[in-house]
Amino acid sequence: MKHYFLISLLSSPLSPLTYESEYDLKAGNIVEVTLNKKSRLGVVLSQTSKPAFDCETIMGVKEAFYTPKTLLLAKFISDYYVCSLGDALKLFVPYQKSNVDFATDTKIISPFTLSKAQEKAYEFLSHHERSLLFGDTGSGKTEIYIKMIIETLNNGRNAILLMPEIGLTPQMKKRLMLVFGERVAIWHSKVSKSKKESIIQGLSEGKIALIAGTRSALFLPIPKLGLIVVDEEHDDSYKSSQRPRYNARDLALLFAKRYEAKVVLGSATPTLGSYKNLPKYRLRGTYFDSQKRFFYENTISDITTGMVEKIQEHLAANHKVIIFVPTRANFKYVSCFDCGATVMCPYCSVGMSLHRDKNALVCHYCHYAERIPKVCPTCGGENLHTNRIGTAQIVSELKAHFPNNTIGKFDRDEVRTITQLNAILKDFNEGAIDILVGTQMLSKGHDYHAIGLSIIMGIDAILNMPDFRAKEKAVSLVHQIAGRAGRSGEGEVYIQTQNPEVFQNFMDDYERFLKDEMQHREEIYPPFIKLLKILISHKKDEKAQELLDKVMRIARDFPKIEVVGGGRANIEKIAGKFRYDMLLRSTDSKELLRFAHTCKQLPLEIDIDPLSFS
Template structure:
């Protein structure tokens, strides 16, 4: 009887690959386990078992597997179904999903190892210098990695040398698997039991009278362990005694101390649980009961609550209910910055049941979190983090919370799978029959549309917690202010007055400018030249802290130019402004106050977010300037003023969602103001004060914006009335990109007729020397999404079969944001 296993490999392949198993292996292996398997000529990959059966593959002969890597399944059956759904819905391969879903340390890598052949009889006269060096090294050590051969020969290209030795039958080249995850071990010491009796102890101290340093370490050990008889961490003993590691080693060598290692978690909760009861007010309680009622009918629930209405308390209550039923809870957030504040609130309440998972954690830390969730241990009953959390191996998921559900950062842009975490979370909850709640002060038009059409249940919180008033919004016309010379740098007179007033009353200020760097455009006053990136179609942004001109697309940078690169004139000016310039101007205007900045440049480290947010919470920072990281769900008690430096660069963006986005961003950033008793203030600086979106933000009327945008979407055939698939073609050859895009657009038009837009160049048409061109497919409500995708897939397969277009890559983005 033959047995076979279908495997998902971490490669962008359409199909699963089949390998042969022995009867013994087939009895042991389960779906969800990892196997190391040969693929291609001499590569070994980690594959995930998707299915075990007895049907041999039709086209090729199944190879045997290399080795079994797990004792029990690493993936749950729900995860495998979820992967399959993501691959089919977002038109990518399961291998792409596997790369995104598993921490890199689980994808064992194979490494080429060079060994001497058994029958090797090297003759030095037949070898050149490089070959001789390799053979000589292999005679001293059993094997070498490719990198070691590179170091030995001090060359990058060593494969030709190794290939010649293989042809002469002197060396063998094999692939060896190595595990990337290493558990964290802590080193402990304890006293040898032979010296525990009092007489032996005194004798020992007398013997050590000639070694005062060793005696000192021993006395330190006694004083620390006098209270508890536990073994002692080596690190602590060395710190307390002030001795060197060498002294301790002597004591271990003499057999006075015994050392041992214990595996420990990298992430531990060190705080105290201050389990204060959460008391919901009347409005929150009503919303909470409505949500529970909707959950009984298995509905997705949309919670539309104004900023600072106390949505988080409702989430905590719902999580508590899920835990009481013995289930797991998942709390999704759009930004890592947001997790830092929420983690504290959740940990104060639930302690070490809360685990955090996002990209700033190291590989090893992510593996540990993955294992806790898989084992359904007490640690990890609640997982909080950014979009990749949906791929964790939940055993018994009871509740999913998607906070700030309108955020576009829930959408993965690159690489594939280009999934939307909110939409995927709805499917994930459905797989587990779990409850799901989507919360936002400014829901996305699609979600609100679903709620209006009874696809989702809608629960509203229309008042702020503690009946705090909504902030007062004032629009400042900077066009008039410029004309009347009432501007100081990029600050209107009105904004400066309010900042001074807030600082005088020892309150904090947040300023929002959605551009990092100092200035996005440098321009020569003489000839009008502005430095461009050589690899992308964008101008270079000036960063003053390191005096560089930098491209935000590919990272290209040059030193700041003192004179024009085209005509040599020294009259260079900057145009536009970013967070760095606002910070510089503020430091000149308010030299006695502490000013902080939060953008991609200042939050590179693992704990960078925490440091900035903690400093602001502790009121060490008076004014915080930031990009959109600042706008979402953060809760600062002392902020009385929020300033939006320039609303126009949000509105004037070539995208059908630009108006919805700018409304959401401005209303969210406004919501950071006046969250306690005193009414907050929001100032919006704009050249266009009568723009309908700015007027809607100033009155805070979401419904008005929703109805207006819905009318536009209906008129121009966009979501929620039509679904979208965007195909982006990329190639280094400009004319090839054009030709390929025209061919693909014609093929699609033959089937979909007028529902094809493009091909057209995006606003930035060249990035990293690749030309981009977009084609948009619109899918009406009555048209089957599944069938449409099959047709698109078929056309793309024909496209990829054309030899001339081999260099053109097509990126498929379903539901682009």
């Protein structure tokens, strides 16, 4: 007897297709099928009646499978993030047939004792199913996470600790291994295929009870999930830039509810949404006694006499120095004094960045490179100049001021692997590097030692971005980098900005900033309303424009939705494609999603709850 099943093809944009089989299969079975004579993997969704057309036969059934709960979560992702079910299911690692209900009687004993402040925070988090740990930099959030994980594992359940960056996992691994030994595994995109298979096997056999990793760790087949911790919950890295454009922080809240698990979000600079919507515990101060002094210099982003003197002062006291610059390379742009033109990428509507070590201008979007020109490509003039100083140039200029000190660079040009990252951090912490110059990588939760001075340059470039979150990003970033100085003892923070009033009122209390920002966003921006971004790109400008006009017409049929704006994107062209975008908002999230699903058959990208507006 033949049976008929709806099959969702993994990683396919297609709607579910009907296949036949002599076997009675269950929802969640992973099967091998053919499409256009090519072998594909699909997931059984349900049995269906015989269609009027002939069907292909299911070729085989795999041992791995998806649980009913996984199917429901994938359906939510498909609906909310406006992607195919096949794309949503591909995020999840399936369960193995060999899965056993393994439990260990070994109890884990905490190697440390929490302070009174930490203990109060722990008690609060333990009594809430979902909560925010709003703890200052250095206040001891990690120790609280670890105690909560110990409690979860000792109760026979498993846990996930999410971190925003691969670079954070090695140092966290060291701390977790000391407590959990072989029961913890690290998961991220750079883990080898064989190691990943070993981890999946360890989960299915109950040998691994804690997964620490980046956002993809959320989709592992973890039985008896009892706790999800999202560290540095404010970080944009939790948001996927590719379809499905999910946010792992938001999904962690949903997953915890479906699995009847606790969820804790943690940050020194939490997002406004988490601050508004979750029960929160404010953990103030630092684990070590420390004091900070702030200095503001009302100049553009350049090395100044005052900055050099401050660095000299700290180096003489055997303190380390970190310097934040928002731009990598030597300079962000090369321009012409004669005609005012900037040397642009021929394939993207952005200026090319100057990399002296490569003797090239490089596009940071499509990676096109060309030799540094001697004359202006637009007018032929010889009066070229550079602007928006970058990390490489800062390092070069500092070497002239401090020839007897070692200066390191910490950005995506310098750090491409975990090995390189670990080597730089090791050299810095052991004194082989005196001054570390970096981009936003510096603000991540890396383990820095004995930093006396944090210098922040070019923060106005972030503050002036065309983004309603620009002020939040800038203030959060300054707090994060400032928090690296004086972790034990006295520290100083030197901020170069032409807008000192933006930061001065909030440096001693980030919560004051959140309350102030809340008033400015009410009724017009998240977390009070929902945003939806539509991105259109096409090799032909007129085709992209026509598609935008079509979407604009569709939007008129949705009176509960407001079109905030639509037209050429801030970056009009990338990799030879013309780009248009549209931003919509509504207090009715269902109506916004209904509009998105109306448009999803068109050749465009849909981003609900967008974080990028370039």
